[in-house]
Amino acid sequence: MSFPDDVPLLTDGVVTLRAHRDDDLPRIVEQCNDPESVRWTHVPQPYGVAQARAFLDDRVAPNWADDVAWELAIEHEGRFAGTINLRPHGIGEAEVGFGLHPDARGRGVMGRALGLLLDWGFTRRDVAVVHWRCLEGNWTSRRTAWSVGFRFGPTIPGRVGHPDRWTAWLGRDDPRTPTTRWLDPVPLEGDGVRLRAWRAGDGARLVEAAHDPALRTALPHAPLPRADREVAGYLLRVGLGAATGERVAWCVTDAGADFGADAGRALGNVAVFGFDDGSAEVGFWSHPEGRGRGVMTTAVGLAVAHALAPAHAGGLGVRRLDLLTAAANRGARAVAERAGFTLVGVERASSPTADDGWTDTARYERVG
Secondary structure (H helix, E strand, O other), rough: OOOOOOOOOOOOEEEEOOOOHHHHHHHHHHHHHEEEEEEEOOEEEEEOHHHHHHHHHHHHHHHHOOOEEEEEEEEEOOEEEEEEEEOOOEEEEEHHHHHHHHHHHOOOOOHHHHHHHHOOOOHHOOEEEEEEEOOOOOOHHHHHHHHHOOEOOEEEEEEEEEOOEEEEEEEOOOOOOOOOOOOOOOEEEEEOOEEEOOOHHHHHHHHHOOOOOHHHHHHHOOOOOOOOOHHHHHHHHHHHHHHHHOEEEEHHHHEOOHHHHHOOOOOOEEEEEEEEEOOOEEEEEHHHHHOOOOOOHHHHHHHHHHHHHOOOOOOOOOOOOEEEEEEHHHHHHHHHHHHEEEEEEEEEEEOOOOOOOEEEEEEEEEEE
């Protein structure tokens, strides 16, 4: 196929895919110098007009001619907004790659562009399966693939000193809708307590909690990071729980200015998980500074209200919740009862202890 004559023009009325042009060069340079582009791609540095020129002349045009990659410019609001491509490999298979100019992000542009390219690849290039890969931790790319129905597979280990890669695929006849929910930890607030997403700046507090004797006794096998180097992996697991619809976790903080410079510091965690046919489980833990002033009772109450709220109203749409804690954990049981849970019973020798033994579990429930 020759460039640009054989390059298709694809549009949905909002986003257009077309051949790259010389007047795209300045914005290609801007995109390739954007910190996020540098972080998640292999774009050469430094990157200037000469590199952008070489991209068009030495990569895009020859790739079209040799059917190595079908590379298209993304246009939005009348100007270059990024690049997307399909790279055929094997009979009926191709891999997709994409990147956006920073001022086009967060507006649904890439989802539309990806949909247009998939339609063309499946119908005009006889592609049966499209594969996607990205560096582990690139949540923006993963959310785009998720939004159009890609099914996520195993994580590919990276080379020494390089990050792992996420993988996914989409078949020609697969639905173009997400296969799971993405459980964003939406901000919740009430009675001086705020629930928000965990972030990298909470690392020190997570490590402190991991070394708290009371917490280690109550949750001996909690996967909290015990050193700074483990924080990124912990937060990645939290993010994956949300992205796969398996678990949503909030960082519990003070909401107001009453606590001065400490406002916003992590005081604990509350999570909803184990979704099964309208049921789920609530779990929580507290940093030492979050105990003794009703913080966790309020936090659990906020999470419970959100979980029991209908999905159409922005909630999780759960009809009943379980809460399990060691029967001897009086503090946790008090939080459960103040948050409206009812004791169902006590299960004998069912909770692990720090010394590899077993203790009784108190099981609570709440029905919306």
